[in-house]
Amino acid sequence: MNTTTADGTDCTTGAVLYLAFELSSTRWQLGFTVGVGQRPRRRTIEAGDVGALQRELALARKRFGLAQEARVVSCYEAGRDGFWLDRCLRSSGIDNRVVDSSSIEVNRRARRAKTDRLDLDKLLAMLIRYHNGEERVWRVVRVPSVAEEDGRQLHRELKTLRRARTRQINRIKGLLASQGVRAEIKHDFLELLAAARTWDGAPLPEHLRARLAREFARLTFTRQQIQAVEAERLELIRSADDPSVAKVRQLLHLKGIGVNGAWLFTMEFFAWRQFQNRRQVGALAGLTPTPYASGSSRREQGISKAGNRHVRGLAIELAWIWLRCQPESELSRWYQQRFGHGNSRLRRVGIVALARKLLIALWRYLETGLVPTGASLKAKPI
Numbered sequence: 001m002n003t004t005t006a007d008g009t010d011c012t013t014g015a016v017l018y019l020a021f022e023l024s025s026t027r028w029q030l031g032f033t034v035g036v037g038q039r040p041r042r043r044t045i046e047a048g049d050v051g052a053l054q055r056e057l058a059l060a061r062k063r064f065g066l067a068q069e070a071r072v073v074s075c076y077e078a079g080r081d082g083f084w085l086d087r088c089l090r091s092s093g094i095d096n097r098v099v100d101s102s103s104i105e106v107n108r109r110a111r112r113a114k115t116d117r118l119d120l121d122k123l124l125a126m127l128i129r130y131h132n133g134e135e136r137v138w139r140v141v142r143v144p145s146v147a148e149e150d151g152r153q154l155h156r157e158l159k160t161l162r163r164a165r166t167r168q169i170n171r172i173k174g175l176l177a178s179q180g181v182r183a184e185i186k187h188d189f190l191e192l193l194a195a196a197r198t199w200d201g202a203p204l205p206e207h208l209r210a211r212l213a214r215e216f217a218r219l220t221f222t223r224q225q226i227q228a229v230e231a232e233r234l235e236l237i238r239s240a241d242d243p244s245v246a247k248v249r250q251l252l253h254l255k256g257i258g259v260n261g262a263w264l265f266t267m268e269f270f271a272w273r274q275f276q277n278r279r280q281v282g283a284l285a286g287l288t289p290t291p292y293a294s295g296s297s298r299r300e301q302g303i304s305k306a307g308n309r310h311v312r313g314l315a316i317e318l319a320w321i322w323l324r325c326q327p328e329s330e331l332s333r334w335y336q337q338r339f340g341h342g343n344s345r346l347r348r349v350g351i352v353a354l355a356r357k358l359l360i361a362l363w364r365y366l367e368t369g370l371v372p373t374g375a376s377l378k379a380k381p382i
Helices: 050-063 084-091 116-131 146-150 153-177 189-195 206-239 243-251 259-270 278-284 309-325 330-338 344-368
Strands: 016-023 027-033 041-046 071-077 095-099 289-294 297-303
Touching: 016 050, 016 116, 027 050, 027 116, 041 050, 071 084, 071 116, 084 095, 095 116, 153 206, 153 259, 153 309, 189 206, 206 243, 206 259, 243 259, 243 344, 259 309, 259 344, 278 344, 309 330, 309 344, 330 344
Parallel strands: 016 071, 071 095
Antiparallel strands: 016 027, 027 041, 289 297
């Protein structure tokens, strides 16, 4: 059995089996190797078949002449399968890494070959480099615990429901507008629908009225779900003794921060990440600058947008609110002095900088209790 690299080096030294996954909804492609220069062993199994995965691991160890207790190092790209596979692998003693797909280096040519097989080989090669000390070869995703991941469900569901509500309202208004009818979508919409008339005084067509009634029923159900989720979240804020909820209550003491912002910032950002410095805070939110400097060319490309999009969008929204609700704070005065007298574009650029500074100030407030300089507190947080 050939277990040596192209230059004759024994690749079983160190007894490490490298495993890369190429995941899809129907099947998983597995790539095994023991080092650089060793031809990969490729296999395909049904998606989610953990038993088949264990069998392929045993066969791969046998193929490469490794002991059955040999160490396995694996990786896969973050995607629709989430983190359950990482937890499953680690429970089996496999040292796994979940990789940020956008951090994987690719060929810069306008046209490049891309197949699952090529992607699998690329992952294997980069996994070996990472395991041998090249930590910057890609970006590894921090895997949350089950409880930390579960804490994100309420606000994400609420965001989905609110988007659905907006789509349903717009759909109803669009159907009415196609007949020249304008109406407010309130609780008495069905009564208004019965009385609505088209441009020539005729009632709405029968099938259109039936469709609008069904659309309104779906809208009513969505509104009820929104109320239920908001009530559940409010009850947790008032009564739960979880440390993450305590941070939500702490943020609510600051003027300009409401329930939506305090909950999202905590559950998506501050509750499950241990930041070491302000740079990490800005980077995770995707609010760090991306300068381009090559030779005599110098330009700024804007923020990276590589972090948590939920937090980044709300941070920018909160920055505008902060200017209005905390005008005497040091952050607001800094913004007004530097950007307040500029044109609209300069003010928009400045608000991104303010959002980053505000996130850092909130992180320090939660970690040390230090209120942002000049900020006001609410008399009654909830």
